[in-house]
Amino acid sequence: MQPRILDVRTRILKDNDTHARALRADFNAAGVTVISLVSSPGSGKTQLLQQVLTTLGLSYRVAALVGDLATDNDRDRLAESGAPVRQIITGTVCHLEADMIRTALDGWKLNELDFLFIENVGNLVCPSSYDLGEHLRLVLLSTTEGEDKPLKYPTIFNTADVAVITKIDIAQAVGFNRDTAVASIYRVRPGMTIIDTSARAPGGLDALLLFLKTVRAGDAR
Amino acid sequence: MQPRILDVRTRILKDNDTHARALRADFNAAGVTVISLVSSPGSGKTQLLQQVLTTLGLSYRVAALVGDLATDNDRDRLAESGAPVRQIITGTVCHLEADMIRTALDGWKLNELDFLFIENVGNLVCPSSYDLGEHLRLVLLSTTEGEDKPLKYPTIFNTADVAVITKIDIAQAVGFNRDTAVASIYRVRPGMTIIDTSARAPGGLDALLLFLKTVRAGDAR
Numbered sequence: 001m002q003p004r005i006l007d008v009r010t011r012i013l014k015d016n017d018t019h020a021r022a023l024r025a026d027f028n029a030a031g032v033t034v035i036s037l038v039s040s041p042g043s044g045k046t047q048l049l050q051q052v053l054t055t056l057g058l059s060y061r062v063a064a065l066v067g068d069l070a071t072d073n074d075r076d077r078l079a080e081s082g083a084p085v086r087q088i089i090t091g092t093v094c095h096l097e098a099d100m101i102r103t104a105l106d107g108w109k110l111n112e113l114d115f116l117f118i119e120n121v122g123n124l125v126c127p128s129s130y131d132l133g134e135h136l137r138l139v140l141l142s143t144t145e146g147e148d149k150p151l152k153y154p155t156i157f158n159t160a161d162v163a164v165i166t167k168i169d170i171a172q173a174v175g176f177n178r179d180t181a182v183a184s185i186y187r188v189r190p191g192m193t194i195i196d197t198s199a200r201a202p203g204g205l206d207a208l209l210l211f212l213k214t215v216r217a218g219d220a221r
Numbered sequence: 222m223q224p225r226i227l228d229v230r231t232r233i234l235k236d237n238d239t240h241a242r243a244l245r246a247d248f249n250a251a252g253v254t255v256i257s258l259v260s261s262p263g264s265g266k267t268q269l270l271q272q273v274l275t276t277l278g279l280s281y282r283v284a285a286l287v288g289d290l291a292t293d294n295d296r297d298r299l300a301e302s303g304a305p306v307r308q309i310i311t312g313t314v315c316h317l318e319a320d321m322i323r324t325a326l327d328g329w330k331l332n333e334l335d336f337l338f339i340e341n342v343g344n345l346v347c348p349s350s351y352d353l354g355e356h357l358r359l360v361l362l363s364t365t366e367g368e369d370k371p372l373k374y375p376t377i378f379n380t381a382d383v384a385v386i387t388k389i390d391i392a393q394a395v396g397f398n399r400d401t402a403v404a405s406i407y408r409v410r411p412g413m414t415i416i417d418t419s420a421r422a423p424g425g426l427d428a429l430l431l432f433l434k435t436v437r438a439g440d441a442r
Contacts, residue, residue, distance in 0.1 A: 040262040041345050041374065042366025069346065071372045092376065094315065094346035122373070124262050125290065125315035125344055144365035144388070144395075145263025151292050152343075153262065155313065167365070173394050174365075 016130050019098035023133025030110035033219045034118065035212065036132055037164075038156060039140035040149075041122030044166040046074045047199045048140070048208075049119055053081035055209055060114040060216070065104050067096040067121045074119065084108070095126035098133055114216060124153040136215060141185075142166045143176035150184040157185060162193045164208060169198040237351050240319035244354025251331035254440045255339065256433065257353055259377060260361035261370075262343030265387040267295045268420045269361070269429075270340055274302035276430055281335040281437070286325050288317040288342045295340065305329070316347035319354055335437060345374040357436060362406075363387045364397035371405040378406060383414045385429060390419040 027034045037045045049064060056062050062081075066074045067088040075087035088096060088104050101118065110116070118134060120127045139160035141149055144167060150157045157163065163185050171178065178196075185192050195211055198204030248255045258266045270285060277283050283302075287295040288309040296308035309317060309325050322339065331337070339355060341348045360381035362370055365388060371378045378384065384406050392399065399417075406413050416432055419425030 040343065041370055042261055042363065043263075068373050070375055071369070073369055073372065092346070092350075094344070121346070122261065123315070123344060123346055125313070125342070126347070129313075142263065142365065144363065148292070148294055149262055151294065152289050154291055167395075170391070170394055173391055174388075 013129060016098050019102060020131035020133040023098055023101060024135075026110060027116070027133060027135070030113070031220065032110050032113040032116050033216050034116045034132075034134040034136075035215075036118040036120060036134040036137045037140060038120045038124070038127045038137060038160065039122060039166075040124050040142070040145060043122070043140040043142040043145065044199060045119050045122070045140055046077050048164070048166060048197060048205065049117055050078050050081050051199055051205055052209065052212070053078060053083040053085075053117065055205065056115060056212065057081055057083050061112060062115045062117070063108065063113050064117040064119065065101060066119040067100070069093070069121065078119075090121060094121060094123050095130050096120050096132055097130050101132050114220075115212070124149070124156050128156040128159045135219065136161045138162045138164050140164045140166050141181065143168060143171045144174050147177055147181040148184055150181075150188045154188045157188045157192070162195060162211070163189075165194065165196045167198060167200075168196045169201045169204065234350060237319050240323060241352035241354040244319055244322060245356075247331060248337070248354060248356070251334070252441065253331050253334040253337050254437045255337045255353075255355040255357075256436075257339040257341060257355040257358045258361060259341045259345070259348045259358060259381065260343060260387075261345050261363070261366060264343070264361040264363040264366065265420060266340050266343070266361055267298050269385075269387060269418060269426065270338055271299050271302050272420055272426055273430065273433070274299060274304040274306075274338065276426065277336060277433065278302055278304050282333060283336045283338070284329065284334050285338040285340065286322060287340040288321070290314070290342060299340075311342055315342060315344050316351050317341050317353060318351050322353050335441075336433070345370070345377050349377040349380045356440065357382045359383050359385050361385045361387050362402065364389060364392045365395050368398055368402040369405055371402075371409045375409045378409045378413070383416060383432070384410075386415065386417045388419060388421075389417045390422045390425065 063084045078085040137160040284305040299306040358381040
């Protein structure tokens, strides 16, 4: 890589870190718990988040931002939960950046929220380099993707806090070996918290919801 | 975006195009048909390619390059076909570039190959901007990913030549609506060639193999 390019990349990252630090300070001051979701396209981020918003929305004040290169589809899907949702359209940019979050939040009163969720662009590479000021980053791994994804995309697992296995209901149909997947995750990130989910099975999100409530209880103390 | 960053990006793309044009000229001179595969992580590129190499390898001289951020896993999986395979490890780079292809081909005699396959890094965004000198680019869309992926990642569908639907055997289990997916593809790229595949069902790659042989017959005329 030529030095000039490296220079520019480093500067973009530093600018982003400055924005992200300011965002995190604002989130803390407002008392809102901010959770981001990253994964491959099609791992089930939107379907999972829609149900999380619907269920948590019964007891908490929740909202969401969702990033895509194009279309408002995911905003519409998430808004079915009844929560306020805004779409961030990135055009050709393969990830969200902190200043996009800042712009998208314009006019929202953060101190009137308990949870803010941020769904990143579907991508296992680029989002890993950009802090969004979130408190917790969930990386989703679908049972359909193969057990070695953590080994092939180590940085995204290293920059996330929790691994969420999605579509566990079809694990058998797609030949998913959970032990192998867990071993892959641990090779990259020993002891990482792993939560199994299914957005289609009854109670399939219970473990995740309990985890989020526990995080919130800790934040709100 | 600041002008300076745009400058640098434009220059990288131009450099890549120059490399890609030179590669394509070499591929043409050698008479090798070069096919690249792009998709999300976990869409089934490697499993599909392993079977394509195994089957085509009975009648054609085939080889493959495979890109990943980390690990040699895919080289090992593809090499089970008996074909020569080389791994390109990109580190933190979210796509393959033409000069990586050039380097990886060092020492291979292109005129002794009928087909060269290039499996890109699993990513629906970044690879779309980089010509690799290939003759044909296949974009894979798995039935587990949701029918609206073409609408959300239009550029990758616009820069590919053929859409390959993978894991068609579990379409029903995952609630995949093929008509909706085809409509999404056509909205982005009217009339795009679409080929259904299953790497697990007997004969599940027949349509794709026939297509590739037809392309080769045309190239070799």
